[in-house]
Amino acid sequence: xxxxxxxxxxxxxxxxxxxxxxxxxxxxxxxxxxxxxxxxxxxxxxxxxxxxxxxxxxxxxxxxxxxxxxxxxxxxxxxxxxxxxxxxxxxxxxxxxxxxxxxxxxxxxxxxxxxxxxxxxxxxxxxxxxxxxxxxxxxxxxxxxxxxxxxxxxxx
Numbered sequence: 001x002x003x004x005x006x007x008x009x010x011x012x013x014x015x016x017x018x019x020x021x022x023x024x025x026x027x028x029x030x031x032x033x034x035x036x037x038x039x040x041x042x043x044x045x046x047x048x049x050x051x052x053x054x055x056x057x058x059x060x061x062x063x064x065x066x067x068x069x070x071x072x073x074x075x076x077x078x079x080x081x082x083x084x085x086x087x088x089x090x091x092x093x094x095x096x097x098x099x100x101x102x103x104x105x106x107x108x109x110x111x112x113x114x115x116x117x118x119x120x121x122x123x124x125x126x127x128x129x130x131x132x133x134x135x136x137x138x139x140x141x142x143x144x145x146x147x148x149x150x151x152x153x154x155x156x
Contacts, residue, residue: 006136006139006140008140008143008144010144011144011147014144014147014148014151017151018030018151023097024085026097027083027084027085027097027098028083029147029150029151030097030098030147031081031083031098031100032146032150033143033146033147033150034081034098034100034143035079035081035100036142036143036146037139037140037142037143037146038079038100038102038139039079040135040138040139040142041102041131041132041135041139042077042079042102042131044130044131044134044135045077045102045104045127045128045131046074046077048127048130048131049073049074049077049113049125049127050113050125050127051070051071051072051073051074052070053070054070055067055068055069055070056068072107073104073107073110073113076104076105076106076107076110077102077103077104078102078103078104078105079100079101079102080100080101080102080105081098081099081100081101082098082099083097083098084096084097084098084099103128104128110128113125113127114126114127114128114129
């Protein structure tokens with residue numbers, strides 16, 4: 001999985017307002033705003049992933065077989081979020097309260113698609129990195145606007 005972190009500047013006013021409400025409500029507002037902002041990247045990834053046109057069977061690590069049909073990679077693109085309700089750092093970085101991930105899950109060959117595999121003659125088809133790079137400004141502006149709207153309206 002490709003991990004990218006983006007620091008957002010200029011949220012001092014919103015941060016003060018978040019600290020004024022309960023931690024649970026603040027976390028829910030931040031998570032919902034991040035999920036909404038991340039939908040642009042999610043949609044871009046789904047739109048630009050190249051799907052093959054061959055159905056094939058692949059052996060799993062546990063000895064079973066899985067049939068991979070066209071569209072399998074696209075179906076494994078997911079948005080996930082976690083809310084740190086306990087305040088413990090287990091699974092979270094520092095004092096984070098929310099984690100939102102957008103990526104391809106349980107597809108062992110996604111790195112070969114994203115970066116290519118020179119030893120197998122597979123060209124890189126970077127759809128994950130491009131989705132983030134092309135939409136980072138829109139993600140940040142959507143996040144700020146949606147979080148501000150939520151705090152103004154008192155939405156949870």
